[in-house]
Amino acid sequence: MKDSLKSIKHIEKDKLSEFIKQLRKDFTVIAPRNVKDFVLFQELKADEEPYLDFLNSRQSPKEYFFPQTENIVEYEGVTDKRVPIVTEKQMRKRIIFGMRPCDVTSLSILDRLFVNEDYVDNYYKRLRDNTLIFGFGCSYPRMTCFCTSFDSGPFSTKGTDVFITDSGDTFIIEGITEQGKKLIEKLLDGDKKLLKTKSEIEKKALDSITTPPNVEKIPEKLKGLFENPVWEVISERCLGCGVCTYLCPTCHCFDIQDEVIDNKGRRVKNWDSCMFPIFTLHGSGHQPREFRFQRMRQRIMHKFNYYDENFDIIACCGCGRCVTECPVNIDVREILRTISEL
């Protein structure tokens, strides 16, 4: 008990900016910022305070590990004898400050794909190894949140280095990993009372997630549903845009392109979406997924069946962004319930 108490700290809310300033000496701090009354994770400028009074960000911080546009290789100054490759600059370590447990879960989901014993994506690994995560508890889960369906919860500390709870006028700060504990060493010590306060806030948050879909049997259920006409019904409303895929913390399809400007060029990796019309378009012109229901089926099967078969985990973390932002209100929770009742 004493050991776990040692890693409990707290900080008054008005002292937070001082703490962040200290962190910025050695790390680039990426934190929530208020952009036109919605929140995005962006790099904090000098003396800027993170905007922590929010439910969740519009886009997930996935782009800091799997950037939307990433140079694979870049060259500059071609001569007839050499193609000089631009060497990567040494990366400054980063802290993602204020990341919600659902987004942290998504990283452990992506880890299984990008860093496993058969294959290592060095671009992802480099960003992952150089980033520390300061998780932030969700005192007020949204109506659309269902992280509890996925072995997580509004105050799950899994995958974080430090975990912060907002308890009104102070932040309760727990060191989870050794690296995290070191960074919060100098903060004020906490006590058993703080832990109790945290568990009270946690209980209230858990109680507010009233009807998360039960996904335990979904991967098995989906196995026999490929030819089922339910897909046409579910997807009739879908516009085929890419909002759900681009806001999703676990979607990871990408496309590689080459670009040239005069004597410099680069090979670049961009996000792709299974909803886009040229996704899986063959060079011959044949398009195996011509209709929207085939794309919707692909998306659901990929996240809830194929990924589970390959990596033993469902590729969804219950953040609910696809539900809040879909222009035609396609609700993945509804889809999961429909499937489980088939």
Add this chain to the structure above:
Amino acid sequence: MEKIEEKIREIAGKLLKDKKVKLIIGFEKGTLPLKARPTFVRKPEEVEKLIWNPFCENNLAVYIPFYRRYLDNGESIGVIAKGCDVRSLVLHIQENIAKREQIFIIGIPCEGILDRKRIEKEAFPGEITEASEKDDKILVKGNGFEKTLKKKDFLCEDCIVCSHRKPVVYDELVEGDVKETEAADRQNQIKEFESKEPDERWKIFTEEVSRCIRCYACRNACPACYCKECFVDCSKPQWLGTTVDSETDLQLFQIIRTFHLAGRCVNCGSCNRACPMDINISLLVNKLSVDAKRLFNYETGIDVNEKPVLNKYSEDDSNEGFFEEH
């Protein structure tokens, strides 16, 4: 609202019973408090789920190009369409996507759609968990707050200057009392922007589109964007890059997509509402509507027998801006 809903269900039920249409596209209740969502009914008993309220924000004409297989078979489709949706349907008929006889228009005089994002900002950083409307007010509830808002304060910008609230063409019109906005002046909306210096305008435009993540929600929500191959997907030639770190590619995407709507956009605002980064696309497309009126006295989607503005010419067209001898 209830009267309109009843009438919609009555008309829709009759159409399906008489087998006049294969499918009716309308709205049903969404799973979020401020949302109504598109729905598709094919049987008379299904019409009970059809609703109508000021949260019916999608332009249902966007689905017509998806039903080519019905239209090619000679089948008809019914659409529950508000003022702007009707004009989009007229555009589709003008551009030969569907024949007039194949689209059964159930016209709804629209008082304007509520700007869900602006209402949600009233609760920011919290969220709205319950919303209901009564007469000219909306009651929103969230975690620890409750507010009554006036509908007219939260109409979408495009609805405030809507020029055709009453459907211009219909097969059945659901009665409702709606006044056309007085001298709907879209010109005023762009006047402020036009009064700025070019460099400042470019700066505002660039800042607005710098948030774009190329998700193409605007394109897919737009009923006028139905090209089989969009210019962004063309690889021979590849007109613009697909990255988001190139400022010019983002500018180019927005400029070109919106310019493809020149004289075809009905200013329904679906693009604004679909955009996950809250980009003000109206800032761009409003100019196109204003120009179509100013240069060619043309309004999109009024007469099914008319041609789209760029598909015709007049020998008296202006030569504004063309090289002049000095």
Add this chain to the structure above:
Amino acid sequence: MSRFQYPPNIEIVRVPCVSRVNPLFILRSLQHGADGVLVAGCYPGECNYSTGNLYARRKLLMLKSYLEYLGLEKGRFQCAWLSSAEAERFVKIAKATIESVRKLGPAKKLVRNKFNRD
């Protein structure tokens, strides 16, 4: 051009009719380094294909007005009516266009000369 001298910094792209000009051509030129774009077509009424330039006029009018509304400098994108027999007029227009573009300076908006945003 009838052996008249015209400035060397004009790159001519031949099209069968001005109506072949896709707005994408104009914007792509500006993106890929052109400091200015001049679109020249036959006089209305003299189109080789009878009505091509009349359709193009509407398209170019709207495009020009739109780009200038967004803040592109007046003078970067120019349109002119020109007959293929008017070599002298072509030189006059070419010189005038180049002068006005030169006054505006090298293209700064829409030009793509680096990969990453700052």
